[in-house]
Amino acid sequence: MSHRVLVEAGPAAGVAVLKFRNPPVNALSLEMLMELVISLEKLENDKAVRGIVITAENPGIFLAGLDLTEMCGRNPAHYAKYWEAVQELWLRLYQSSKVLVAAINGACPAGGCLASLTCDYRVMADNPKYTIGLNETQLGIIAPFWFKDTLVNTVGHRAAEQALQLGTLFPPAKALQVGIVDQVVPEEQLQSAALSVMAQWLAIPDHARQLTKTMMRKPTVDQLVKQREADIQSFVGLISQDSIQRALQTYLQKLRQKKG
Numbered sequence: 001m002s003h004r005v006l007v008e009a010g011p012a013a014g015v016a017v018l019k020f021r022n023p024p025v026n027a028l029s030l031e032m033l034m035e036l037v038i039s040l041e042k043l044e045n046d047k048a049v050r051g052i053v054i055t056a057e058n059p060g061i062f063l064a065g066l067d068l069t070e071m072c073g074r075n076p077a078h079y080a081k082y083w084e085a086v087q088e089l090w091l092r093l094y095q096s097s098k099v100l101v102a103a104i105n106g107a108c109p110a111g112g113c114l115a116s117l118t119c120d121y122r123v124m125a126d127n128p129k130y131t132i133g134l135n136e137t138q139l140g141i142i143a144p145f146w147f148k149d150t151l152v153n154t155v156g157h158r159a160a161e162q163a164l165q166l167g168t169l170f171p172p173a174k175a176l177q178v179g180i181v182d183q184v185v186p187e188e189q190l191q192s193a194a195l196s197v198m199a200q201w202l203a204i205p206d207h208a209r210q211l212t213k214t215m216m217r218k219p220t221v222d223q224l225v226k227q228r229e230a231d232i233q234s235f236v237g238l239i240s241q242d243s244i245q246r247a248l249q250t251y252l253q254k255l256r257q258k259k260g
């Protein structure tokens with residue numbers, strides 16, 4: 001039984017809706033990652049499901065990204081386990097045979113943005129409070145190569161380089177302009193817009209669309225698959241550095257003090 005991920009049958013035949021519900025901010029904790037992987041595996045094996053709309057149960061925060069508390073003050077074995085789970089989620093999402101449509105109904109930084117970038121299409125609610133992007137450099141860390149590749153595949157090299165160096169979090173209109181999302185709609189129309197685009201994608205025969213998706217994505221997937229263990233060791237080495245730990249602690253404190 002999953003607590004942090006809700007899977008519902010969509011209103012249209014063949015469509016499931018996967019909702020994030022990990023309060024307070026839908027951070028990708030280890031438990032959340034594991035529940036997501038299990039939910040996605042079940043959906044992948046369900047022949048009746050052809051498409052999945054991915055969204056947050058409560059509007060406001062789509063996903064707050066990776067859980068910073070999983071990357072601070074832990075031991076190397078924990079960092080390795082956590083990173084393997086992050087890799088696994090990305091591999092499941094990016095290689096999914098289903099049509100994935102992200103209905104972005106809230107803040108979508110870093111790991112949240114990455115998850116949405118694995119989808120085939122992104123619709124974002126037109127709310128200036130919501131932003132999306134790979135903001136790692138603002139935390140004093142860097143997006144790993146496969147985060148970078150996923151962004152490059154979406155927006156192109158120049159736009160990705162600029163967004164990554166600056167760690168830009170784009171509000172909806174700018175996100176649309178740069179191509180990080182495909183459509184921006186009034187908030188109350190988000191779910192219907194996601195279902196409408198899903199219907200268009202499902203009009204294509206599955207086998208042709210799936211083979212095309214695999215052809216487009218395989219080179220990027222292969223890069224990680226062939227050096228998965230090295231990527232874990234690299235993450236563990238970097239995240240364990242005192243300077244990185246200090247940077248993450250400072251960022252977490254800033255988030256906590258924001259309220260005070």
Ligand SMILES: CCCCCCCCCCC/C=C/C(=O)SCCNC(=O)CCNC(=O)[C@H](O)C(C)(C)COP(=O)(O)OP(=O)(O)OC[C@H]1O[C@@H](n2cnc3c(N)ncnc32)[C@H](O)[C@@H]1OP(=O)(O)O
Binds near residue numbers: 064109136255
């Ligand atoms: C130079 C070499 C470096 C090498 C480094 C190695 C490679 C590392 C690669 C790692 C890649 C990382 C990817 C990530 O995803 S990092 C996470 C990025 N996420 C963010 O920056 C988002 C941070 N959060 C926010 O901006 C806001 O919280 C948000 C807009 C999401 C919501 O705002 P709101 O005002 O509604 O809520 P609060 O800010 O008050 O937060 C409520 C509590 O939640 C805690 N929180 C928020 N985000 C996170 C998070 N990502 N992980 C853990 N906890 C989080 C926040 O601290 C509050 O906690 P308290 O209630 O205890 O105060």
